[in-house]
Amino acid sequence: MLLSTQVVWLFILAIPIACIAWTVTHEEVFKEPREYCLNRCHNGKTVAERKFFYLFTCEYCFSHYVTAIMLIITKYQLLFDDWRGYLIAGFALVFVANVYMSLFALIRIDLKKVRQETENEEAKK
Numbered sequence: 001m002l003l004s005t006q007v008v009w010l011f012i013l014a015i016p017i018a019c020i021a022w023t024v025t026h027e028e029v030f031k032e033p034r035e036y037c038l039n040r041c042h043n044g045k046t047v048a049e050r051k052f053f054y055l056f057t058c059e060y061c062f063s064h065y066v067t068a069i070m071l072i073i074t075k076y077q078l079l080f081d082d083w084r085g086y087l088i089a090g091f092a093l094v095f096v097a098n099v100y101m102s103l104f105a106l107i108r109i110d111l112k113k114v115r116q117e118t119e120n121e122e123a124k125k
Helices: 003-026 028-043 047-054 059-074 083-124
Strands: none
Touching: 003 028, 003 059, 003 083, 028 047, 059 083
16 A cells, blocks of 8 residues: 555545544543443452453543454554554554544633633623
């Protein structure tokens, strides 16, 4: 695969990774399982238990596992045609997906701020 094609794949594959990781770790649809994981993360009896459940509450951590699944499904490799290509692709996908999630979080904060300002101005009238 040409390097330019690999780079396009990198930025496109990172989109569903970011979407899945963000949805599971932040959105209302997974609120109850996330709260259960948060409880087990804070109150687990062993370090292994606490760390395992933490993975479902942290978008960065969870994105590593989503990336691993995507690499298995797509067989995407970056720069090399062997195990090194999978390794580099994995870390590159996690990085790009987390940039996407950070940008999304900033946009949401800005939208929330604008919405709150609008509500405050309407309440003054």
